[in-house]
Amino acid sequence: MAGAAAIGVDIGGTKVAAAVVNPTGAVLARARTATPHRTTAPAVVEQAIVDVVTQLRDEVGGQGIDVGAVGVGAAGFVSEDGEVIRFSPHLSWRDEPLRAELARRLGLPVVVDNDANAALWAESRFGAARGADDVVMVNLGTGLGGGVLRRGQLERGRFGMAGEFGHMCVVPDGLRCECGNRGCWEQYASGNALVREARALVEAGGGGSALVAFCAGTPAALTGPCVTQAARDGDPASVGLLQEVGTWLGRGLANVAAALDPGLFVIGGGVGDAGDLLLDPAREALARHLPGRGFRPMPQVVGARLGNDAGLIGAADLARRGRA
Amino acid sequence: MAGAAAIGVDIGGTKVAAAVVNPTGAVLARARTATPHRTTAPAVVEQAIVDVVTQLRDEVGGQGIDVGAVGVGAAGFVSEDGEVIRFSPHLSWRDEPLRAELARRLGLPVVVDNDANAALWAESRFGAARGADDVVMVNLGTGLGGGVLRRGQLERGRFGMAGEFGHMCVVPDGLRCECGNRGCWEQYASGNALVREARALVEAGGGGSALVAFCAGTPAALTGPCVTQAARDGDPASVGLLQEVGTWLGRGLANVAAALDPGLFVIGGGVGDAGDLLLDPAREALARHLPGRGFRPMPQVVGARLGNDAGLIGAADLARRGRA
Numbered sequence: 001m002a003g004a005a006a007i008g009v010d011i012g013g014t015k016v017a018a019a020v021v022n023p024t025g026a027v028l029a030r031a032r033t034a035t036p037h038r039t040t041a042p043a044v045v046e047q048a049i050v051d052v053v054t055q056l057r058d059e060v061g062g063q064g065i066d067v068g069a070v071g072v073g074a075a076g077f078v079s080e081d082g083e084v085i086r087f088s089p090h091l092s093w094r095d096e097p098l099r100a101e102l103a104r105r106l107g108l109p110v111v112v113d114n115d116a117n118a119a120l121w122a123e124s125r126f127g128a129a130r131g132a133d134d135v136v137m138v139n140l141g142t143g144l145g146g147g148v149l150r151r152g153q154l155e156r157g158r159f160g161m162a163g164e165f166g167h168m169c170v171v172p173d174g175l176r177c178e179c180g181n182r183g184c185w186e187q188y189a190s191g192n193a194l195v196r197e198a199r200a201l202v203e204a205g206g207g208g209s210a211l212v213a214f215c216a217g218t219p220a221a222l223t224g225p226c227v228t229q230a231a232r233d234g235d236p237a238s239v240g241l242l243q244e245v246g247t248w249l250g251r252g253l254a255n256v257a258a259a260l261d262p263g264l265f266v267i268g269g270g271v272g273d274a275g276d277l278l279l280d281p282a283r284e285a286l287a288r289h290l291p292g293r294g295f296r297p298m299p300q301v302v303g304a305r306l307g308n309d310a311g312l313i314g315a316a317d318l319a320r321r322g323r324a
Numbered sequence: 325m326a327g328a329a330a331i332g333v334d335i336g337g338t339k340v341a342a343a344v345v346n347p348t349g350a351v352l353a354r355a356r357t358a359t360p361h362r363t364t365a366p367a368v369v370e371q372a373i374v375d376v377v378t379q380l381r382d383e384v385g386g387q388g389i390d391v392g393a394v395g396v397g398a399a400g401f402v403s404e405d406g407e408v409i410r411f412s413p414h415l416s417w418r419d420e421p422l423r424a425e426l427a428r429r430l431g432l433p434v435v436v437d438n439d440a441n442a443a444l445w446a447e448s449r450f451g452a453a454r455g456a457d458d459v460v461m462v463n464l465g466t467g468l469g470g471g472v473l474r475r476g477q478l479e480r481g482r483f484g485m486a487g488e489f490g491h492m493c494v495v496p497d498g499l500r501c502e503c504g505n506r507g508c509w510e511q512y513a514s515g516n517a518l519v520r521e522a523r524a525l526v527e528a529g530g531g532g533s534a535l536v537a538f539c540a541g542t543p544a545a546l547t548g549p550c551v552t553q554a555a556r557d558g559d560p561a562s563v564g565l566l567q568e569v570g571t572w573l574g575r576g577l578a579n580v581a582a583a584l585d586p587g588l589f590v591i592g593g594g595v596g597d598a599g600d601l602l603l604d605p606a607r608e609a610l611a612r613h614l615p616g617r618g619f620r621p622m623p624q625v626v627g628a629r630l631g632n633d634a635g636l637i638g639a640a641d642l643a644r645r646g647r648a
Contacts, residue, residue: 077616087619094619134482148583150479157585158458159621167615168579172495179615255492259472259583261481291491291503292401295411295418297483 004068005060007053008316010115011045011074011091018052019309020060020067021316025126027309028065031056042096050105069109070102071319073118073311075145080160082112082323111323115311116163117154119268119304120147122314127305128266136262137304138165139269140249140278143178144186148260166190170252188248191224191271197241198227208237228274239277246278250285250301257299258291268304275303328392329384331377332640334439335369335398335415342376343633344384344391345640349450351633352389355380366420374429393433394426395643397442397635399469404484406436406647435647439635440487441478443592443628444471446638451629452590460586461628462489462577463593464569464602467502468510472584490514494576512572515548515595521565522551534559552598563601570602574609574625581623582615592628599627 005028009018020028031052049072057067076088083100085093103110113121120137123129129137135149144166148155155162166186167179174183187193199219201207207219210230215221231238253265265286271278283301287293306313329352333342344352355376373396381391400412407424409417427434437445444461447453453461459473468490472479479486490510491503498507511517523543525531531543534554539545555562577589589610595602607625611617630637 077620087616146583150474155474158587158623159585161616161620162583162585164582164585164615166582168582169575169613170493170496172575180617181613181615184615251493251496255579256583258488258490258492259470259486259580261483261486261488263482289493289505291488291505291508292411292485293504296401296485299482 004320005065006069006071006316006320007056007067008118008312008314008319009049009052009070009072010118010311010315011049011072012115016045016048016052017312018049018056019312019316020056020065021313023320025122025313025317027313029056029060040092042091042093045091045093046098046101049102053106067108069111069319070106071118071315071317072098072102072110072112073115073315074098074112075115078112078114078160080156080158082160085112086160109319109322111315111319113154113315113318113323114147114156114160114163116145116147117156118314118318119306119310120149120266120314121154121318122306122310123266123268123304124149124152125317126313127310128302129264132264134261134263135266136163136256136260136264137266137268138249138253138256139304140190140245140267140271141269142191144190145269148262165252165256168252168255170248170255185248185252189245189252191269193248194224194227194241194245194271195222197244198222198238201237201241206237208235210235211237224270225273228271228277231274231277242274242277243281245271246281247285249278250282251289253282253286253301254289254291257286262299265299265301266304267301268310272303273307279303328644329389330393330395330640330644331380331391332442332636332638332643333373333376333394333396334442334635334639335373335396336439340369340372340376341636342373342380343636343640344380344389345637347644349446349637349641351637353380353384355383364416366415366417369415369417370422370425373426377430391432393435393643394430395442395639395641396422396426396434396436397439397639398422398436399439402436402438402484404480404482406484409436410484433643433646435639435643437478437639437642437647438471438480438484438487440469440471441480442638442642443630443634444473444590444638445478445642446630446634447590447592447628448473448476449641450637451634452626453588456588458585458587459590460487460580460584460588461590461592462573462580464514464573464591464595465593466515468514469593472586489576489580492576492579494572494579509572509576513569513576515593517572518548518551518565518569518595519546521568522546522562525561525565530561532559532561535561548594549597552595552601555598555601566598566601567605569595570605571609573602574606575613577606577610577625578613578615581610586623589623589625590628591625592634596627597631603627
């Protein structure tokens, strides 16, 4: 098993993406299928997974490549044993016994894990966290997801829900979050936060000309990548927006460091593409807020390296190893 | 070694306490020595430890009890390998190589760990967390200290500083903390916080008659145990003060649960003696703020059982086992 290729499947709020991945983390073939969303029935999503996996197996089977296992990284709370998706804010799953059902239908070993765990595993095996044993990954996408690697092992917590950093409260009675609480970290450090603030800035007339040009005067047309691009082009307003998100990122990292004391933070997700425009303010805020600073080593903060493929690659590698 | 008695030493901001502890966690003999404080030289504290240990060894040696190892629980940042006290806010230690020095002087195996780790270990072996593998302990004493047990092992983090929950920021730009930051959790949930609010309440004229009686009209005379006693006696103002601290405790526990997902929280320290007067509001706030609530099991919140002896007993047991 350890030598064979595996298929990794990444189930997010807007896509089912899959790939055949070899044991060194290289992607050999890809497939993608219709967008599930929160009203899609679980059976439909499950069928979509079976379809992409079958399609990929047929495709690489013709090239003599044998698929030994399937790994699924899902944007949701996965039970500690990997059997059940307890809840996903973006999908209609509620206590869905996904793993056993997929294994039965596919006739292959299947592992299921949280998507951020899968991404962290990929970065630790093949990316920015290679060689590090105590790592926290923070992904700034639509929201803020996370994973914890401790002594080289993924830490899932007692109920499989460790690393839900995005819903740590950083501002009491702060901005309302989709989770029902207020002041969650992801309301201040995420793609959604960046876009919300960018739109508000343009609406208030304070956006730089670059941002206004990107959205042709319509704030609702602004996206995270627009802001990052404008910042790279030197637009001060956009640089400031990333600084703001980066500072909140660093403040939250200091809280995570107080609790978990990792040696390395890996920052991924779409907003992570902004690189040092995001990470430098984060490092500064972390250094300012870290408990015991001056009397202890600082954790490093680096960008992820595997981009959107991290979830796929990690899920495939976890499948090959039987969910390490 | 595993069958022999061990000596546990608890070094806090105001005392060096020690005890001979047998393998079932029972205290066989005790000693206590002069109060170190933050201006006491490291060599003086070290000598105090050697003195109490020697005194106890002589005492139980006369009864035919052999001491096989010495464990030290210290209120400070202990390096990941247990060799060095990097920093203690309450003592003058800076990168002090305590373990090797004590082992040399005592001629016994010595282990050194953070005091909250030692207390958690004791609760997990002999107290409130017996049988639980994924536990977070939170001690509300002068400040707020913590420890993490994962898969039955103490988690110390990459640099030995995991579980420093007291300095997670819960209020941006909030109350000033001794650590140099603002808004740290321990400014809202600790013995110091309880006493500060109690004094302010009496000064403002809003304290119940019970509190005023306890301090004979002098707010500075109020202590945490006074407030707890007044609350037990039904004083509504004191009940309210514990509710306030308990609510902040629960809000912070929700943050810790988001990151670490333990199955059990054990609440210790002096304020923990208030029992359900503190824990019920904490449970309520935790239930209200826990991410994914309604779609996941809730962690339990219980009081510690071993009281002030937890640090001693845990340090002795860790020494017996060679710092598990």
